[in-house]
Amino acid sequence: MESKSECVPASMKTKTLMSALKSKYADKSWNETMQLVRRCMDKTKGDGRICEPITKCLEKINEALNASSLTGMVSRLEMIAKQRGLGSHLSPTETVCYLTADLFYIEVVLLPGGRVEDVRAAHRGEAPVSSPSLLQLLRMKKFQEFSLKLDDLVAFYNIQGDCDVKAKIYSALRHLETDLFKISHLPRSLRESDLHVDLIMNGRIGNVQPGRDGTPMTVEYYIRPLDVLTGLSDTGDVSGGRIALVMVGNSDASHRLQIESLISSPPQVDLLGFPVFQPLTDSCSELLPATFLLKLQPPLPMLSSFIEKVGTITDGVMSEKDLQMEPLPQLLIKHNSQISWTDGIQFVVPLPASEYHSYVFPGAEWGRESWKGALIHTVPFHHPGHVPALLDVLRHQSAINVLLESCFSDHTHHIDSGLQYDLRCEVLPESDHCLSVTFSLDESNHLAVLQVTVTDAHQMSCRLMMPDFVDHKLDDYISRVLMRCMSIPITMRAIRKKVSPLTTRAKPVPEPDLSTAMEITSAPRSCESAPEIPHEAVQEERTASSSPGYYLMSVSSPVADNANANTDAVANPSPCASLAVYSHWVTSGLPAELL
Known part of the structure; x- marks a missing residue:
């Protein structure tokens, strides 16, 4: 027969234990009680669910205390380590608290009173290095932020395998970073007058920032013209554009990853200005159950055809398997706003001077297979020579996305709402890199079509088709406007201003003056609210007659100061790298933008 105590539920036992603890140690200080609970937790075995109330209790005690003593600071650090799955211990002198993992550890050098003298991060095989950011967080007692930093470190080393395998994968990542830096410093021609923007948009590896405090290397690969106008490009802050984190990830299949640098010092370059890579042999590489990753922030909605290009570049490492395909505009709307995608959704885009x-x-049209895509979070690869070509694909896709997002707003109405608009447009898909905008001007009963072809992030062409109206020089002007503002509504506004006065005339449109300034607005261009453009961010002088919210920007292409530019390299900043093992690219029928 079961004893009476065995019939008591576990929850009742826990309440009894907590009551006994409270009564027994009612006269003890909080510090003593906290130390006792911590020792009990360290020794507890068996069902972890029984310890859950005690764990929560200890967390509340730690949060309530100000960590104003050495014991209090050590207890707080040990609690953070336990929450993040790290080990912890004190040095024999009890002046250093170590937070440990398989591939890294953190040294927290303590002073009497719980003050922090230094925080050092050490990776396996490397000497400890002081971390100013972690030190600042602990000195300000921002324990939550410090804990999140440790969480980022743990995620960075989230690799399967034993310690030796993890160490080899981490070493491969370090050598990859070295090669990416070498590629980024190769000489090239300048295309933009803003050096920071030129580095982001035209650099072979974009704007590369080294990892700090265990955070991964970042690559800023695309920035919108609106971000440039608002001055984000001058700060060098990668948050102004789209970035990719260079990381490693687990893989079901083994891939040959480098275990040393594949680029000689100084680099030898080919006829395209790219480095010559050392072949992946057994002496410089090893088969490992991992791949390198470009972790995209924010994730990028990508067309299926572009996903196929990525798979071709990386020899099939990335595929469309298990990806949920949806129309690209639907992905963009879902990713950037709370608006739901419906058939025939209509956006109302406000422009200056009360223009809508x-x-x-x-x-139905956007449901075509060629315009379906998926939200991509990571792009796997296994060779540094893949990165320039991958960035070209990411930039190309980003340019298409930005153009579509410029037509979105938080204002939506039913098509038959009867509202009056200055311009009604229907956006239709053509090929996977071409779309059309059908519209009708007020002065004309005929429909007109603007066809937009996005060859890549740097080459876009527009063709305006109207009845009995052909002017290729106007097409060139419209193309320049589009490339400078990356906004379909602003481009349509420019077309309306140019064409409307001439629709009743029989003579052809005169050649537009490309030195004429283009009016651009800070009105929202996507589902996100766009910040107001400051005066100092505008490169051209603002005319006295401009209305509030209008700004001037030259549509003529900026000319970089070639006297100060290194012109040893060819103009194409990011062709595919020349790799002996990837020479099949030349004959594989890839589009010209990847060669």
């Missing part, structure tokens, strides 16, 4: 455009996206 409507943009309709017919759901």
Whole structure:
């Protein structure tokens, strides 16, 4: 027969234990009680669910205390380590607290009173290095932020395998970073007058920032013109554009990863200005159950055809398997706003001078297979020579996305709402890099079509098709406007201003003056609210007659100071790297933008 105590539920036992603890140690100080609970937790075995109330109790005690003593600071650090799955111990002198993992550890050098003298991070095989950011967080007693930093470190080393395998994968990542830096410092021609923007948009590896405090290397690979105008490009802050974190990830299949640098010092370059890589042999590489990753922030909605290009570049490391495909505009809307995608959704885009455009996206047309895509979070690869070509694909896709997002707004109406608009447009898909905008001007009963072809992030062409109206020089002007503002509504506004006065005339449109300034607005261009453009961010002088919210920007292409530019390299900043093992690219029928 079971004893009476065995019939008591576990929850009742826990309450009894807690009551006994409270009564027995009622006269003890909080510090003594906390130390006792911590020792009990360290020794507890068996069902972890029984310890859950005690764990929560200890966490509340730690949060309530100000960590104003050496014991209090050590206890707080040990609690953070336990929450993040790290080990912890004190040095024999009890002046250094170590937070340990398989591939790294953190040294917290303590002073009497719980003050922190230094925080050093050490990776396996490397000497400890002081971490100013971690030190500042602990000195300010921002324990939550410090804990999140440790969480980032743990995620960075989240690799399967034993310690030796993890160490080899981490070493491969370090050598990859070295090679990426070498590629980024190769000479090249300048395309933009803003050096920071030129580095982001045209650099072979974009704007590379080394990892700090265990955080991964970052690559800023695309920035919108609106971000440039608002001055984000001058700060060098990668948050102004789209970035990719260079990391490693687990893989079901083994891949040959480098265990040393594949680029000689100084680098030898080929006819395209790219480095010559050492072949992946047994002496400089090893088969490991991992791949390198470009972790995209924010994740990028990508067309299926572009996903196929990525797979071709990386020899099939990335595929469309298990990806949920949806129309690209639907992905962009879902990713950037709370608006739901419906058939024939219409956006109302406000422009200066109380001008309003409507943009309709017919759901049936955008449901074509060629315009379906998936939200991509990571891009796997296994060779540094893949990165320049991958960035070209990411930039190309980003350019298409930015153009579509410029037609979105938080204002949506039903098509038959009867509202009056200055311009009604229907946006239709063509090929996977071409779309059209159908519209009608107030002065004309005929429809007109603007066809936009995005060859890559640097080459876009527009063709305006109207009845009995052909002017290729106007097409060139419109193309320049689009490339400078990356906004379909602003481009349509420029077309309306140029064409409307001439629709009743029989003579052709005169050649536009490319030195004429283009009006651009800070009105929202996507589902995100765009910040107001400051005066100092505008490169051209603002005319006295401009209305509030209008700004001037030259549509003529900026000319970099070639006297100060290194012109040893060819103009193409990011062709595919020349790799003997990837020479099949030349004959594989890849699009010209990847060669």
